[in-house]
Amino acid sequence: MSERIGPGGTVGILGAGQLGRMLAIAAARMGLKARLYAPEADPPAADVAPVIRGDWDDADALRRFAASVDVVTLEFENVPVAAVETLAPLVSVRPGARALAVAQDRLDEKQFLNAAGVGTAGFAPVDDADSLRAALAALGLPAILKTRRMGYDGKGQARIDRPDQAEAALAAMDGQPAILEAVALFAREISVVAARGADGGFAAYDPAENIHRGGILRRSAAPAAIDAETAARAQGIARAILDALDYVGVMGVELFHMPDGRLLANEIAPRVHNTGHWTIEACAVDQFAQHVRAVCLWPLGDPARHADAVMENLIGDEALGWARIAAEPGAALHLYGKAEARPGRKMGHVTRLSPLGKG
Incomplete structure:
Protein backbone atom coordinates (compact mmCIF):
# COMPACT_ATOMS: atom_id res chain seq x y z
CA MET A 1 0.00 0.00 0.00
CA SER A 2 2.93 2.36 0.50
CA GLU A 3 4.63 1.94 -2.87
CA ARG A 4 4.73 4.72 -5.45
CA ILE A 5 2.06 4.40 -8.13
CA GLY A 6 3.67 4.85 -11.51
CA PRO A 7 2.31 5.38 -15.03
CA GLY A 8 -0.34 2.82 -15.87
CA GLY A 9 -1.65 2.80 -12.30
CA THR A 10 -5.21 3.76 -11.44
CA VAL A 11 -6.27 6.61 -9.16
CA GLY A 12 -9.70 6.17 -7.59
CA ILE A 13 -11.62 9.38 -6.92
CA LEU A 14 -14.59 9.65 -4.58
CA GLY A 15 -16.99 12.08 -6.22
CA ALA A 16 -17.38 12.91 -9.89
CA GLY A 17 -18.08 16.63 -10.13
CA GLN A 18 -15.91 19.25 -11.80
CA LEU A 19 -13.01 18.75 -9.39
CA GLY A 20 -13.05 15.01 -10.04
CA ARG A 21 -13.15 15.79 -13.76
CA MET A 22 -10.06 17.99 -13.55
CA LEU A 23 -8.24 15.49 -11.32
CA ALA A 24 -8.91 12.74 -13.88
CA ILE A 25 -7.57 14.94 -16.68
CA ALA A 26 -4.42 15.66 -14.65
CA ALA A 27 -3.92 11.96 -13.96
CA ALA A 28 -4.18 11.19 -17.68
CA ARG A 29 -1.51 13.79 -18.45
CA MET A 30 0.79 11.88 -16.08
CA GLY A 31 0.18 8.51 -17.72
CA LEU A 32 -2.17 7.36 -14.98
CA LYS A 33 -5.73 6.12 -15.25
CA ALA A 34 -8.63 7.44 -13.21
CA ARG A 35 -11.79 5.75 -12.01
CA LEU A 36 -14.48 7.62 -10.09
CA TYR A 37 -17.18 6.60 -7.63
CA ALA A 38 -20.40 8.58 -7.22
CA PRO A 39 -24.11 8.05 -6.59
CA GLU A 40 -25.26 10.48 -9.31
CA ALA A 41 -26.28 9.52 -12.82
CA ASP A 42 -24.21 11.19 -15.58
CA PRO A 43 -21.99 13.45 -13.42
CA PRO A 44 -19.56 15.95 -15.04
CA ALA A 45 -16.51 13.68 -14.67
CA ALA A 46 -18.20 10.89 -16.64
CA ASP A 47 -17.13 12.67 -19.84
CA VAL A 48 -13.45 12.01 -19.13
CA ALA A 49 -13.18 8.82 -17.05
CA PRO A 50 -15.29 5.78 -16.10
CA VAL A 51 -17.60 6.24 -13.14
CA ILE A 52 -18.75 3.42 -10.88
CA ARG A 53 -22.19 4.34 -9.65
CA GLY A 54 -23.02 3.43 -6.07
CA ASP A 55 -24.44 4.86 -2.88
CA TRP A 56 -22.04 5.97 -0.17
CA ASP A 57 -23.35 3.29 2.17
CA ASP A 58 -23.13 0.45 -0.39
CA ALA A 59 -20.30 -1.57 1.14
CA ASP A 60 -20.24 -4.13 -1.70
CA ALA A 61 -19.91 -1.43 -4.37
CA LEU A 62 -17.18 0.32 -2.37
CA ARG A 63 -15.26 -2.96 -2.04
CA ARG A 64 -15.49 -3.52 -5.81
CA PHE A 65 -14.26 0.01 -6.35
CA ALA A 66 -11.31 -0.53 -3.99
CA ALA A 67 -10.33 -3.69 -5.89
CA SER A 68 -10.22 -1.78 -9.19
CA VAL A 69 -7.83 1.04 -8.16
CA ASP A 70 -4.36 1.48 -6.65
CA VAL A 71 -5.11 4.45 -4.37
CA VAL A 72 -8.21 6.41 -3.44
CA THR A 73 -8.59 10.15 -3.03
CA LEU A 74 -11.57 12.50 -2.96
CA GLU A 75 -12.86 15.53 -4.78
CA PHE A 76 -15.14 17.01 -2.11
CA GLU A 77 -15.24 17.12 1.66
CA ASN A 78 -18.75 15.78 2.21
CA VAL A 79 -17.95 12.19 1.33
CA PRO A 80 -19.26 10.29 4.38
CA VAL A 81 -16.48 9.32 6.76
CA ALA A 82 -18.02 5.85 7.00
CA ALA A 83 -17.36 5.29 3.27
CA VAL A 84 -13.68 6.11 3.75
CA GLU A 85 -13.53 3.80 6.76
CA THR A 86 -14.96 0.99 4.61
CA LEU A 87 -12.26 1.56 1.99
CA ALA A 88 -9.25 2.15 4.26
CA PRO A 89 -8.53 -1.52 5.14
CA LEU A 90 -8.62 -2.40 1.43
CA VAL A 91 -6.68 0.39 -0.29
CA SER A 92 -4.74 3.49 0.73
CA VAL A 93 -7.02 6.52 1.04
CA ARG A 94 -5.25 9.90 0.84
CA PRO A 95 -6.19 12.15 2.57
CA GLY A 96 -7.73 9.98 5.24
CA ALA A 97 -10.79 9.96 7.44
CA ARG A 98 -9.44 12.33 10.09
CA ALA A 99 -9.14 15.29 7.72
CA LEU A 100 -12.66 14.63 6.45
CA ALA A 101 -14.12 14.41 9.93
CA VAL A 102 -12.51 17.70 10.98
CA ALA A 103 -13.63 19.57 7.87
CA GLN A 104 -17.19 18.25 7.94
CA ASP A 105 -18.11 19.83 11.27
CA ARG A 106 -17.54 23.57 11.62
CA LEU A 107 -17.25 23.39 15.41
CA ASP A 108 -14.72 20.56 15.28
CA GLU A 109 -12.85 22.45 12.57
CA LYS A 110 -12.55 25.65 14.61
CA GLN A 111 -11.50 23.74 17.72
CA PHE A 112 -8.89 21.81 15.71
CA LEU A 113 -7.49 25.02 14.23
CA ASN A 114 -7.17 26.67 17.63
CA ALA A 115 -5.50 23.56 19.06
CA ALA A 116 -3.00 23.69 16.16
CA GLY A 117 -2.13 27.26 17.13
CA VAL A 118 -4.12 28.86 14.32
CA GLY A 119 -6.32 31.84 15.17
CA THR A 120 -9.97 32.11 14.14
CA ALA A 121 -12.81 34.54 14.65
CA GLY A 122 -14.75 33.97 17.87
CA PHE A 123 -17.26 31.12 17.84
CA ALA A 124 -19.65 29.23 20.08
CA PRO A 125 -21.84 26.12 19.66
CA VAL A 126 -25.59 26.64 19.29
CA ASP A 127 -28.19 23.92 19.82
CA ASP A 128 -31.25 25.87 20.94
CA ALA A 129 -32.57 29.34 21.76
CA ASP A 130 -30.85 29.47 25.15
CA SER A 131 -27.41 28.62 23.76
CA LEU A 132 -27.94 31.14 20.93
CA ARG A 133 -28.68 33.89 23.46
CA ALA A 134 -25.56 32.96 25.42
CA ALA A 135 -23.44 32.91 22.24
CA LEU A 136 -24.74 36.31 21.14
CA ALA A 137 -23.97 37.75 24.57
CA ALA A 138 -20.42 36.39 24.37
CA LEU A 139 -19.61 37.27 20.76
CA GLY A 140 -21.75 40.35 20.10
CA LEU A 141 -23.14 41.50 16.77
CA PRO A 142 -22.88 41.18 13.85
CA ALA A 143 -22.52 37.40 13.78
CA ILE A 144 -23.32 34.53 11.44
CA LEU A 145 -25.24 31.43 12.48
CA LYS A 146 -24.25 28.36 10.46
CA THR A 147 -25.17 24.71 10.46
CA ARG A 148 -22.25 22.69 11.76
CA ARG A 149 -22.43 20.25 8.86
CA MET A 150 -23.09 20.19 5.10
CA GLY A 151 -23.22 23.92 4.33
CA TYR A 152 -21.33 25.24 1.30
CA ASP A 153 -21.43 28.18 -1.15
CA GLY A 154 -23.38 30.28 1.35
CA LYS A 155 -25.98 27.60 2.13
CA GLY A 156 -26.94 26.72 5.69
CA GLN A 157 -26.18 30.10 7.23
CA ALA A 158 -27.93 33.27 8.35
CA ARG A 159 -26.45 36.62 9.31
CA ILE A 160 -27.64 38.31 12.51
CA ASP A 161 -27.16 42.08 12.63
CA ARG A 162 -29.87 42.87 15.19
CA PRO A 163 -31.20 40.94 18.21
CA ASP A 164 -34.66 40.66 16.64
CA GLN A 165 -33.18 38.56 13.80
CA ALA A 166 -31.98 35.79 16.10
CA GLU A 167 -35.22 33.80 16.20
CA ALA A 168 -35.55 33.65 12.41
CA ALA A 169 -31.89 32.72 12.05
CA LEU A 170 -32.30 29.81 14.44
CA ALA A 171 -35.45 28.67 12.63
CA ALA A 172 -33.47 28.68 9.36
CA MET A 173 -31.16 26.01 10.82
CA ASP A 174 -34.19 23.66 10.81
CA GLY A 175 -33.21 22.02 14.09
CA GLN A 176 -29.69 21.13 13.03
CA PRO A 177 -26.73 21.67 15.39
CA ALA A 178 -25.22 25.06 14.64
CA ILE A 179 -22.31 27.34 15.38
CA LEU A 180 -22.33 31.10 15.86
CA GLU A 181 -19.31 32.90 14.43
CA ALA A 182 -18.34 36.50 15.03
CA VAL A 183 -18.12 38.51 11.81
CA ALA A 184 -14.48 39.21 10.98
CA LEU A 185 -14.12 42.77 9.63
CA PHE A 186 -11.23 41.81 7.39
CA ALA A 187 -9.14 43.84 4.97
Whole structure:
Protein backbone atom coordinates (compact mmCIF):
# COMPACT_ATOMS: atom_id res chain seq x y z
CA MET A 1 0.00 0.00 0.00
CA SER A 2 2.93 2.36 0.50
CA GLU A 3 4.63 1.94 -2.87
CA ARG A 4 4.73 4.72 -5.45
CA ILE A 5 2.06 4.40 -8.13
CA GLY A 6 3.67 4.85 -11.51
CA PRO A 7 2.31 5.38 -15.03
CA GLY A 8 -0.34 2.82 -15.87
CA GLY A 9 -1.65 2.80 -12.30
CA THR A 10 -5.21 3.76 -11.44
CA VAL A 11 -6.27 6.61 -9.16
CA GLY A 12 -9.70 6.17 -7.59
CA ILE A 13 -11.62 9.38 -6.92
CA LEU A 14 -14.59 9.65 -4.58
CA GLY A 15 -16.99 12.08 -6.22
CA ALA A 16 -17.38 12.91 -9.89
CA GLY A 17 -18.08 16.63 -10.13
CA GLN A 18 -15.91 19.25 -11.80
CA LEU A 19 -13.01 18.75 -9.39
CA GLY A 20 -13.05 15.01 -10.04
CA ARG A 21 -13.15 15.79 -13.76
CA MET A 22 -10.06 17.99 -13.55
CA LEU A 23 -8.24 15.49 -11.32
CA ALA A 24 -8.91 12.74 -13.88
CA ILE A 25 -7.57 14.94 -16.68
CA ALA A 26 -4.42 15.66 -14.65
CA ALA A 27 -3.92 11.96 -13.96
CA ALA A 28 -4.18 11.19 -17.68
CA ARG A 29 -1.51 13.79 -18.45
CA MET A 30 0.79 11.88 -16.08
CA GLY A 31 0.18 8.51 -17.72
CA LEU A 32 -2.17 7.36 -14.98
CA LYS A 33 -5.73 6.12 -15.25
CA ALA A 34 -8.63 7.44 -13.21
CA ARG A 35 -11.79 5.75 -12.01
CA LEU A 36 -14.48 7.62 -10.09
CA TYR A 37 -17.18 6.60 -7.63
CA ALA A 38 -20.40 8.58 -7.22
CA PRO A 39 -24.11 8.05 -6.59
CA GLU A 40 -25.26 10.48 -9.31
CA ALA A 41 -26.28 9.52 -12.82
CA ASP A 42 -24.21 11.19 -15.58
CA PRO A 43 -21.99 13.45 -13.42
CA PRO A 44 -19.56 15.95 -15.04
CA ALA A 45 -16.51 13.68 -14.67
CA ALA A 46 -18.20 10.89 -16.64
CA ASP A 47 -17.13 12.67 -19.84
CA VAL A 48 -13.45 12.01 -19.13
CA ALA A 49 -13.18 8.82 -17.05
CA PRO A 50 -15.29 5.78 -16.10
CA VAL A 51 -17.60 6.24 -13.14
CA ILE A 52 -18.75 3.42 -10.88
CA ARG A 53 -22.19 4.34 -9.65
CA GLY A 54 -23.02 3.43 -6.07
CA ASP A 55 -24.44 4.86 -2.88
CA TRP A 56 -22.04 5.97 -0.17
CA ASP A 57 -23.35 3.29 2.17
CA ASP A 58 -23.13 0.45 -0.39
CA ALA A 59 -20.30 -1.57 1.14
CA ASP A 60 -20.24 -4.13 -1.70
CA ALA A 61 -19.91 -1.43 -4.37
CA LEU A 62 -17.18 0.32 -2.37
CA ARG A 63 -15.26 -2.96 -2.04
CA ARG A 64 -15.49 -3.52 -5.81
CA PHE A 65 -14.26 0.01 -6.35
CA ALA A 66 -11.31 -0.53 -3.99
CA ALA A 67 -10.33 -3.69 -5.89
CA SER A 68 -10.22 -1.78 -9.19
CA VAL A 69 -7.83 1.04 -8.16
CA ASP A 70 -4.36 1.48 -6.65
CA VAL A 71 -5.11 4.45 -4.37
CA VAL A 72 -8.21 6.41 -3.44
CA THR A 73 -8.59 10.15 -3.03
CA LEU A 74 -11.57 12.50 -2.96
CA GLU A 75 -12.86 15.53 -4.78
CA PHE A 76 -15.14 17.01 -2.11
CA GLU A 77 -15.24 17.12 1.66
CA ASN A 78 -18.75 15.78 2.21
CA VAL A 79 -17.95 12.19 1.33
CA PRO A 80 -19.26 10.29 4.38
CA VAL A 81 -16.48 9.32 6.76
CA ALA A 82 -18.02 5.85 7.00
CA ALA A 83 -17.36 5.29 3.27
CA VAL A 84 -13.68 6.11 3.75
CA GLU A 85 -13.53 3.80 6.76
CA THR A 86 -14.96 0.99 4.61
CA LEU A 87 -12.26 1.56 1.99
CA ALA A 88 -9.25 2.15 4.26
CA PRO A 89 -8.53 -1.52 5.14
CA LEU A 90 -8.62 -2.40 1.43
CA VAL A 91 -6.68 0.39 -0.29
CA SER A 92 -4.74 3.49 0.73
CA VAL A 93 -7.02 6.52 1.04
CA ARG A 94 -5.25 9.90 0.84
CA PRO A 95 -6.19 12.15 2.57
CA GLY A 96 -7.73 9.98 5.24
CA ALA A 97 -10.79 9.96 7.44
CA ARG A 98 -9.44 12.33 10.09
CA ALA A 99 -9.14 15.29 7.72
CA LEU A 100 -12.66 14.63 6.45
CA ALA A 101 -14.12 14.41 9.93
CA VAL A 102 -12.51 17.70 10.98
CA ALA A 103 -13.63 19.57 7.87
CA GLN A 104 -17.19 18.25 7.94
CA ASP A 105 -18.11 19.83 11.27
CA ARG A 106 -17.54 23.57 11.62
CA LEU A 107 -17.25 23.39 15.41
CA ASP A 108 -14.72 20.56 15.28
CA GLU A 109 -12.85 22.45 12.57
CA LYS A 110 -12.55 25.65 14.61
CA GLN A 111 -11.50 23.74 17.72
CA PHE A 112 -8.89 21.81 15.71
CA LEU A 113 -7.49 25.02 14.23
CA ASN A 114 -7.17 26.67 17.63
CA ALA A 115 -5.50 23.56 19.06
CA ALA A 116 -3.00 23.69 16.16
CA GLY A 117 -2.13 27.26 17.13
CA VAL A 118 -4.12 28.86 14.32
CA GLY A 119 -6.32 31.84 15.17
CA THR A 120 -9.97 32.11 14.14
CA ALA A 121 -12.81 34.54 14.65
CA GLY A 122 -14.75 33.97 17.87
CA PHE A 123 -17.26 31.12 17.84
CA ALA A 124 -19.65 29.23 20.08
CA PRO A 125 -21.84 26.12 19.66
CA VAL A 126 -25.59 26.64 19.29
CA ASP A 127 -28.19 23.92 19.82
CA ASP A 128 -31.25 25.87 20.94
CA ALA A 129 -32.57 29.34 21.76
CA ASP A 130 -30.85 29.47 25.15
CA SER A 131 -27.41 28.62 23.76
CA LEU A 132 -27.94 31.14 20.93
CA ARG A 133 -28.68 33.89 23.46
CA ALA A 134 -25.56 32.96 25.42
CA ALA A 135 -23.44 32.91 22.24
CA LEU A 136 -24.74 36.31 21.14
CA ALA A 137 -23.97 37.75 24.57
CA ALA A 138 -20.42 36.39 24.37
CA LEU A 139 -19.61 37.27 20.76
CA GLY A 140 -21.75 40.35 20.10
CA LEU A 141 -23.14 41.50 16.77
CA PRO A 142 -22.88 41.18 13.85
CA ALA A 143 -22.52 37.40 13.78
CA ILE A 144 -23.32 34.53 11.44
CA LEU A 145 -25.24 31.43 12.48
CA LYS A 146 -24.25 28.36 10.46
CA THR A 147 -25.17 24.71 10.46
CA ARG A 148 -22.25 22.69 11.76
CA ARG A 149 -22.43 20.25 8.86
CA MET A 150 -23.09 20.19 5.10
CA GLY A 151 -23.22 23.92 4.33
CA TYR A 152 -21.33 25.24 1.30
CA ASP A 153 -21.43 28.18 -1.15
CA GLY A 154 -23.38 30.28 1.35
CA LYS A 155 -25.98 27.60 2.13
CA GLY A 156 -26.94 26.72 5.69
CA GLN A 157 -26.18 30.10 7.23
CA ALA A 158 -27.93 33.27 8.35
CA ARG A 159 -26.45 36.62 9.31
CA ILE A 160 -27.64 38.31 12.51
CA ASP A 161 -27.16 42.08 12.63
CA ARG A 162 -29.87 42.87 15.19
CA PRO A 163 -31.20 40.94 18.21
CA ASP A 164 -34.66 40.66 16.64
CA GLN A 165 -33.18 38.56 13.80
CA ALA A 166 -31.98 35.79 16.10
CA GLU A 167 -35.22 33.80 16.20
CA ALA A 168 -35.55 33.65 12.41
CA ALA A 169 -31.89 32.72 12.05
CA LEU A 170 -32.30 29.81 14.44
CA ALA A 171 -35.45 28.67 12.63
CA ALA A 172 -33.47 28.68 9.36
CA MET A 173 -31.16 26.01 10.82
CA ASP A 174 -34.19 23.66 10.81
CA GLY A 175 -33.21 22.02 14.09
CA GLN A 176 -29.69 21.13 13.03
CA PRO A 177 -26.73 21.67 15.39
CA ALA A 178 -25.22 25.06 14.64
CA ILE A 179 -22.31 27.34 15.38
CA LEU A 180 -22.33 31.10 15.86
CA GLU A 181 -19.31 32.90 14.43
CA ALA A 182 -18.34 36.50 15.03
CA VAL A 183 -18.12 38.51 11.81
CA ALA A 184 -14.48 39.21 10.98
CA LEU A 185 -14.12 42.77 9.63
CA PHE A 186 -11.23 41.81 7.39
CA ALA A 187 -9.14 43.84 4.97
CA ARG A 188 -9.20 41.03 2.42
CA GLU A 189 -9.90 37.33 2.05
CA ILE A 190 -6.96 35.23 0.94
CA SER A 191 -6.32 31.53 0.51
CA VAL A 192 -3.36 29.21 0.35
CA VAL A 193 -3.50 26.08 -1.75
CA ALA A 194 -0.79 23.77 -0.45
CA ALA A 195 0.34 20.17 -0.76
CA ARG A 196 1.96 17.74 1.65
CA GLY A 197 3.55 14.44 0.71
CA ALA A 198 3.54 11.23 2.72
CA ASP A 199 7.19 11.96 3.59
CA GLY A 200 6.25 15.32 5.12
CA GLY A 201 7.40 17.33 2.11
CA PHE A 202 5.51 20.59 1.62
CA ALA A 203 4.81 22.89 -1.32
CA ALA A 204 2.55 25.96 -1.25
CA TYR A 205 1.30 28.11 -4.09
CA ASP A 206 1.35 31.87 -3.68
CA PRO A 207 -1.65 33.14 -1.70
CA ALA A 208 -4.57 34.30 -3.83
CA GLU A 209 -6.94 37.14 -3.01
CA ASN A 210 -10.60 36.19 -3.26
CA ILE A 211 -13.91 37.96 -3.71
CA HIS A 212 -17.14 36.22 -2.71
CA ARG A 213 -20.70 37.28 -3.50
CA GLY A 214 -23.62 35.64 -1.74
CA GLY A 215 -21.28 33.06 -0.25
CA ILE A 216 -20.03 31.95 -3.69
CA LEU A 217 -16.49 32.57 -4.93
CA ARG A 218 -16.54 35.03 -7.81
CA ARG A 219 -12.87 35.85 -8.39
CA SER A 220 -9.39 34.80 -7.31
CA ALA A 221 -6.30 36.84 -8.14
CA ALA A 222 -2.74 35.62 -7.68
CA PRO A 223 -0.72 37.02 -6.11
CA ALA A 224 -2.78 38.56 -3.32
CA ALA A 225 -2.12 42.22 -2.49
CA ILE A 226 -0.05 41.39 0.60
CA ASP A 227 3.63 41.74 1.43
CA ALA A 228 6.12 38.90 1.39
CA GLU A 229 6.10 38.51 5.18
CA THR A 230 2.32 38.11 5.28
CA ALA A 231 2.45 35.63 2.39
CA ALA A 232 5.05 33.58 4.24
CA ARG A 233 2.94 33.61 7.41
CA ALA A 234 -0.08 32.43 5.44
CA GLN A 235 1.90 29.56 3.94
CA GLY A 236 3.24 28.74 7.40
CA ILE A 237 -0.30 28.48 8.74
CA ALA A 238 -1.15 26.08 5.93
CA ARG A 239 1.89 23.98 6.77
CA ALA A 240 0.96 23.85 10.45
CA ILE A 241 -2.53 22.61 9.56
CA LEU A 242 -1.33 19.95 7.10
CA ASP A 243 1.33 18.72 9.52
CA ALA A 244 -1.16 18.53 12.40
CA LEU A 245 -3.40 16.29 10.28
CA ASP A 246 -0.48 14.22 8.91
CA TYR A 247 -2.15 15.15 5.63
CA VAL A 248 -1.33 13.77 2.17
CA GLY A 249 -2.58 15.69 -0.85
CA VAL A 250 -3.64 19.25 -1.70
CA MET A 251 -5.69 21.37 0.69
CA GLY A 252 -7.28 24.81 0.44
CA VAL A 253 -6.91 27.04 3.50
CA GLU A 254 -9.09 30.18 3.55
CA LEU A 255 -7.87 33.07 5.68
CA PHE A 256 -9.01 36.54 6.71
CA HIS A 257 -6.27 39.18 6.52
CA MET A 258 -7.25 41.61 9.24
CA PRO A 259 -6.54 45.38 9.20
CA ASP A 260 -4.03 44.94 12.04
CA GLY A 261 -2.10 42.33 10.04
CA ARG A 262 -3.40 39.23 11.80
CA LEU A 263 -4.36 36.17 9.78
CA LEU A 264 -7.44 34.28 10.96
CA ALA A 265 -8.40 30.94 9.47
CA ASN A 266 -11.92 30.81 8.07
CA GLU A 267 -12.12 27.20 6.91
CA ILE A 268 -10.16 24.35 5.40
CA ALA A 269 -11.06 22.13 2.46
CA PRO A 270 -9.32 18.71 2.27
CA ARG A 271 -9.20 18.66 -1.53
CA VAL A 272 -8.18 20.69 -4.53
CA HIS A 273 -9.74 24.12 -4.27
CA ASN A 274 -11.66 26.59 -6.44
CA THR A 275 -9.24 29.37 -5.46
CA GLY A 276 -6.40 27.34 -6.99
CA HIS A 277 -7.82 26.94 -10.48
CA TRP A 278 -5.51 29.73 -11.71
CA THR A 279 -2.57 27.33 -11.27
CA ILE A 280 -3.61 25.43 -14.41
CA GLU A 281 -2.37 28.26 -16.62
CA ALA A 282 0.07 30.07 -14.31
CA CYS A 283 2.21 27.20 -12.96
CA ALA A 284 4.21 24.37 -14.51
CA VAL A 285 2.61 21.97 -12.01
CA ASP A 286 -1.01 22.89 -11.27
CA GLN A 287 -2.96 21.98 -8.13
CA PHE A 288 -4.60 18.96 -9.77
CA ALA A 289 -1.31 17.43 -10.93
CA GLN A 290 0.17 18.29 -7.54
CA HIS A 291 -2.60 16.41 -5.76
CA VAL A 292 -2.17 13.36 -7.98
CA ARG A 293 1.59 13.50 -7.35
CA ALA A 294 1.07 13.57 -3.59
CA VAL A 295 -1.45 10.74 -3.35
CA CYS A 296 0.56 8.55 -5.73
CA LEU A 297 3.76 9.24 -3.72
CA TRP A 298 5.52 11.08 -6.53
CA PRO A 299 7.85 13.99 -5.73
CA LEU A 300 5.92 17.22 -5.23
CA GLY A 301 6.21 19.69 -8.09
CA ASP A 302 7.48 23.25 -8.06
CA PRO A 303 4.55 25.56 -7.19
CA ALA A 304 6.19 28.73 -8.56
CA ARG A 305 4.15 31.05 -10.77
CA HIS A 306 5.41 32.09 -14.21
CA ALA A 307 2.65 34.72 -14.53
CA ASP A 308 0.13 36.70 -12.52
CA ALA A 309 -3.41 35.37 -12.89
CA VAL A 310 -7.04 36.27 -12.36
CA MET A 311 -9.62 33.46 -12.29
CA GLU A 312 -13.35 34.21 -12.51
CA ASN A 313 -16.07 31.66 -11.91
CA LEU A 314 -18.87 31.38 -14.45
CA ILE A 315 -22.07 31.07 -12.43
CA GLY A 316 -25.38 29.95 -13.89
CA ASP A 317 -26.26 31.68 -17.16
CA GLU A 318 -22.87 33.38 -17.33
CA ALA A 319 -21.57 30.22 -18.99
CA LEU A 320 -23.90 30.87 -21.93
CA GLY A 321 -21.42 33.54 -22.99
CA TRP A 322 -18.82 30.86 -23.75
CA ALA A 323 -18.47 31.84 -27.43
CA ARG A 324 -17.62 35.44 -26.54
CA ILE A 325 -15.10 34.33 -23.91
CA ALA A 326 -13.59 31.78 -26.30
CA ALA A 327 -12.98 34.59 -28.80
CA GLU A 328 -11.22 36.78 -26.24
CA PRO A 329 -7.43 36.83 -26.75
CA GLY A 330 -5.61 35.36 -23.77
CA ALA A 331 -8.70 34.00 -22.02
CA ALA A 332 -8.40 30.36 -20.90
CA LEU A 333 -11.95 28.98 -20.76
CA HIS A 334 -12.89 25.88 -18.76
CA LEU A 335 -16.43 24.47 -18.92
CA TYR A 336 -17.48 21.64 -16.64
CA GLY A 337 -19.93 19.75 -18.84
CA LYS A 338 -22.99 20.44 -16.68
CA ALA A 339 -26.20 20.22 -18.67
CA GLU A 340 -28.30 22.71 -16.71
CA ALA A 341 -27.21 26.28 -15.89
CA ARG A 342 -29.03 26.82 -12.59
CA PRO A 343 -28.70 30.05 -10.56
CA GLY A 344 -25.75 29.83 -8.19
CA ARG A 345 -24.30 26.76 -9.94
CA LYS A 346 -20.63 26.82 -10.94
CA MET A 347 -20.64 26.03 -14.65
CA GLY A 348 -17.04 26.82 -15.49
CA HIS A 349 -14.30 29.38 -15.04
CA VAL A 350 -12.03 31.62 -17.08
CA THR A 351 -8.43 32.55 -16.28
CA ARG A 352 -6.52 35.53 -17.64
CA LEU A 353 -2.76 35.90 -17.28
CA SER A 354 -0.46 38.91 -17.17
CA PRO A 355 3.32 39.23 -16.81
CA LEU A 356 4.74 38.76 -13.33
CA GLY A 357 4.30 41.89 -11.26
CA LYS A 358 1.91 43.56 -13.73
CA GLY A 359 -1.40 41.87 -12.83
